């Protein structure tokens with residue numbers, strides 16, 4: 184049994200699709216709300232919350248391989264529950280910032296999870312992705328409502344990765360030999376700036392979407408409301424304020440592990456353009472205005 188956590192998320196949903204398509208399994212997807220989850224046919228749904236260790240016991244029953252997204256709950260408890268359930272192999276999503284910005288709080292947390300996993304006695308594979316293409320979803324409400332995007336560091340190019348490529352690497356690590364005890368730094372195929380990302384979204388929409396550069400202070404004020412001041416600073420550092428050669432480096436790990444080239448940002452946009460559609464004043468009722476920069480609501484970009 185393979186248990187995919189974060190199964191309704193960017194990576195987890197793509198991973199369940201990949202595992203299902205290649206006939207791996209049996210498969211189980213973990214969500215906090217089974218009623219909202221829509222998994223491929225034959226995939227077991229397990230309702231559990233990382234914050235409620237008792238709920239993890241049935242979720243982990245019979246599981247031999249675990250896909251774990253970090254920092255969604257008390258990782259030490261989750262790893263402990265996995266070890267007690269006799270899980271043999273854990274594929275962990277950590278972050279490139281463990282390597283590029285080890286002094287930042289979220290990176291320190293990820294390093295601590297990596298160490299716990301390595302010391303757990305279970306076999307491990309660690310994925311350290313760079314910032315996700317899906318972070319652009321944070322601009323969706325702004326594009327729908329105001330038809331514009333306001334970003335700091337608009338012309339800093341980062342090797343943004345399509346979450347489906349992280350899923351593809353995870354699928355290989357979970358189903359093929361030779362990936363235990365390995366740590367993979369994962370990036371997209373080329374660097375892309377925020378301005379270029381907005382341009383790609385505008386091209387897919389077939390209309391102009393102005394990209395307005397704002398200062399760090401303004402971005403920080405806005406992001407702090409969602410993330411808190413420290414996490415906002417961390418996200419701003421890793422998305423332009425404090426970049427370094429390691430963060431900028433394009434790596435070919437995705438193609439080395441999967442045999443397929445890493446997907447472009449344009450491909451991600453083509454697959455998700457509906458999120459950005461809608462006319463001024465007619466934003467989707469469920470949309471939430473999120474910080475005009477990169478990251479997930481969990482602050483993953485600074486991870």
Ligand SMILES: NC(=O)c1ccc[n+]([C@@H]2O[C@H](COP(=O)([O-])OP(=O)(O)OC[C@H]3O[C@@H](n4cnc5c(N)ncnc54)[C@H](OP(=O)(O)O)[C@@H]3O)[C@@H](O)[C@H]2O)c1
Pocket residue numbers: 188189190191192193194195213214215216220231232233234252253254255256276277278279312313314315318346478479480481482483484485486
């Ligand atoms: N975004 C970035 O640029 C970036 C960069 C590097 C690393 N990362 C890392 O990538 C991971 C995030 O991956 P993603 O984008 O695929 O995630 P995502 O789309 O934000 O989805 C997170 C999933 O976690 C589940 N979840 C949240 N809290 C939970 C809890 N308490 N118990 C159980 N499940 C919970 C949610 O499922 P339900 O709502 O269905 O329960 C959700 O589907 C994180 O580990 C982050 O640190 C992100």
